[in-house]
Amino acid sequence: MERNEESKTVYIPVSPCGGSGLVAPIAEQIESGSACGKAIIVGEHAVVYGAKAVAIPVHSMQISLQIRKRHGLILKPRVRMYLAGAPVSEHLRGIVDDAAELLGIKLDALDFHGTSTVLIGAGLGSSAAICVVVLKTLAEFYGIGLTAPEVAYMSTDLERRFHGNPSGLDTAVVSYEKVVSFQKGTTPSPIKITCPKSASESADGKWRFVILDSGLRSSTIEMIEQAAPWFNSEAKEERIQMFNELADEVTQGFGTGDTKLVADAMNKANVLLDKAGIVPDKIKGIIESAKACGALGAKITGAGGGGCVLALLDSDSADATLTKLKQEFGAARVNEVTLL
Ligand code: MEV
Secondary structure, eight states, X not given: OOOOOEEEEEXXXXXXXXXXXXXXXXXXXXXXXXXEEEEEEEOTTGGGGTOOEEEEEEEEEEEEEEEEEOOSSOOSOSEEXXXXXXXXXXXXXXHHHHHHHHHTOOOOSEEEEEEEOSOTTSSSXXXXXXXXXXXXXXXXXXXXXXXHHHHHHHHHHHHHHHHSSOOSHHHHHHHHTSOEEEOTTSOOEEOOOOOOOOSOTTXXXXXXXXXXXXXXXXXXXXXXXXXXXXXXXXXXHHHHHHHHHHHHHHHHHHHHTOHHHHHHHHHHHHHHHHHTTOOOHHHHHHHHHHHHTTOSEEEEESSOSSSEEEEEOOTTTHHHHHHHHHHHHOGGGEEEEEEO
């Protein structure tokens, strides 16, 4: 999170009702922060049952937040929260109380103003990002320093407000802002990333992914319920093992610059997630089209039931594939994500 601390001197009436008209200087307390989106390469759903998963930060999507202390006559509620200028629901505002409890602080009268470019309900970590940004910015406001593991741990607790029993994967990658390997109940491990091997001199040495928005939205908690029978079957151990192997392949592929290994693992993960019942036909169509445009690998990302497709591009033909994808889906539905 980028921190941007401001401390300005403003002059306000001593009496909230105007009264004598006297003015006194007050140091205005403001704290700003942001948190990124995320995309899961492998292991969504399986991670809830103990499998390893790998996810990447999506820095091009951000939730930004500003906290400002209110002065003068304080009317209820003491904490007000707005997203894009509109008041949020009581349920969402409750994150601030939960965060204050975790941090052991008594809240002043505060206004929270947020804006977001993270697509909501699209599998890109909007609920993790809001939990992380509220926790980090509130901690900064009260002068409490938190490490990335602490933010990851505490924001997973906050995310329960949105989907019951989160694995901690989303808050891990959003807190670390790095590619992480993660297993429920353990500390996230940032993983080594090596430039993709390439046959072409013109390749830019980056891992190039795209997020393709289906326009369909879903609820994480409902999708977890939908996938649960497939995971909680007699074949559970075997299924978790298959996801573990795919996560190992992704880690190895990132570490050695082997795009084909990562792409193959993504393709195989999508087959398993389809069996778990969370890949709608519209997403299957987008995956096929992405591959026809030249993507090496493509899969649903996040909770499923809609949301987005994550595709990995071949380093040697990424520009041409990106152009085709934009023609096929429209530029507004294609978000490029690069690593390195
Ligand atoms: C949602 O982004 C990822 C899930 O695996 C849920 C979780 O890990 O808590 C579906």
